[in-house]
Amino acid sequence: MRYAYLGPAGTFTEAALLSVEGARGAERRPVSSVPVALAAVRAGEVDAAMVPIENSVEGGVTATLDAVATGSELRIVREALVPISFVLVAAPGTTLADVRRVSTHSHAWAQVRGWMDDRLPGVDYVPASSTAAAALALLPGGTEREEPASRTGFDAAVCSPVVVEQHPELEVLAADIGDNRAAVTRFVLVARPEAPLPPRTGADRTTLVIPLWEDRAGALMEILEQFATRGVNLSRIESRPTGNFLGEYFFSVDVDGHILDARVADALEGLRRVCPSTRFLGSYPRADHKVATVARHHSDGAFREAEAWVAALQGHHRPTPESLPAPGSAGPA
Numbered sequence: 319m320r321y322a323y324l325g326p327a328g329t330f331t332e333a334a335l336l337s338v339e340g341a342r343g344a345e346r347r348p349v350s351s352v353p354v355a356l357a358a359v360r361a362g363e364v365d366a367a368m369v370p371i372e373n374s375v376e377g378g379v380t381a382t383l384d385a386v387a388t389g390s391e392l393r394i395v396r397e398a399l400v401p402i403s404f405v406l407v408a409a410p411g412t413t414l415a416d417v418r419r420v421s422t423h424s425h426a427w428a429q430v431r432g433w434m435d436d437r438l439p440g441v442d443y444v445p446a447s448s449t450a451a452a453a454l455a456l457l458p459g460g461t462e463r464e465e466p467a468s469r470t471g472f473d474a475a476v477c478s479p480v481v482v483e484q485h486p487e488l489e490v491l492a493a494d495i496g497d498n499r500a501a502v503t504r505f506v507l508v509a510r511p512e513a514p515l516p517p518r519t520g521a522d523r524t525t526l527v528i529p530l531w532e533d534r535a536g537a538l539m540e541i542l543e544q545f546a547t548r549g550v551n552l553s554r555i556e557s558r559p560t561g562n563f564l565g566e567y568f569f570s571v572d573v574d575g576h577i578l579d580a581r582v583a584d585a586l587e588g589l590r591r592v593c594p595s596t597r598f599l600g601s602y603p604r605a606d607h608k609v610a611t612v613a614r615h616h617s618d619g620a621f622r623e624a625e626a627w628v629a630a631l632q633g634h635h636r637p638t639p640e641s642l643p644a645p646g647s648a649g650p651a
């Protein structure tokens with residue numbers, strides 16, 4: 319297997335990838351952004367890419383939500399949860415009092431803002447492509463030592479403690495600086511659509527992209543109804559602009575269950591009718607193994623029984639040519 323991930327080594331995304339069985343011995347390609355990782359999957363240069371999708375503090379990772387919603391189809395085949403803990407690092411010899419400008423990934427910055435306001439008020443933020451990229455930039459590239467700020471434009475970085483394990487020469491100015499100690503990021507492994515559908519486990523998640531089909535009152539309600547009436551619980555719903563023009567949005571949705579669950583399959587059929595450009599991004603096991611609660615009347619057995627009942631009734635009352643809708647018509651009102 320060949321994998322792409324948001325690099326360099328030491329990112330949280332790499333930690334997520336390393337949690338996949340066999341990934342340690344596989345070819346791993348660090349890349350500079352989520353779109354680049356997904357482009358490598360689409361081009362067939364790698365078999366799958368690990369990308370962040372949701373953080374418990376900062377919410378959806380918009381770069382991922384947008385990149386999987388458009389372009390050629392992709393499939394999520396698994397997810398991974400990584401607990402997030404941050405350290406503030408600098409080049410050797412730097413002290414906290416020297417820090418004026420701090421670099422990291424924007425999602426990481428959002429998770430340490432409280433600590434920064436408290437301990438380094440007025441410090442400037444310099445965006446980086448990842449937490450590890452910011453930290454590694456602080457290390458002198460050559461033999462000649464340079465002042466980091468003059469070379470990089472910043473003098474400290476927020477990253478994972480893993481980077482310090484790999485580069486012990488980095489000075490740790492502060493540890494555990496996340497505003498929320500229980501922060502977790504959810505990552506997804508994304509492959510091409512021909513990837514085999516992961517088996518149903520009973521504790522599964524299905525990810526969908528639902529463009530708002532028509533701009534009218536009740537359009538969102540009609541989408542949500544498809545899930546509600548089949549007892550399908552939503553675990554995440556976010557609206558994102560399509561980028562085409564102001565006011566055009568799509569919904570990125572996670573639901574509890576697998577496409578092989580009758581209630582999920584039935585909801586997808588309903589969605590297809592009310593919103594034909596719905597995109598299926600995959601059904602895969604939940605990393606937290608949380609089993610969905612399903613009422614008896616939403617179980618596979620209840621759907622099968624109801625289908626068999628209707629089929630039997632149809633068998634007794636076969637449609638006549640006159641009772642069928644004319645070709646091209648919407649059918650009897």
Ligand SMILES: O=C(O)C(=O)C[C@]1(C(=O)O)C=C[C@@H](O)C=C1
Nearest residue numbers: 329330331370423425426448449
């Ligand atoms: O920069 C990294 O280390 C990443 O893996 C990216 C990322 C993200 O995109 O949210 C992953 C987890 C953390 O919440 C912060 C940054």
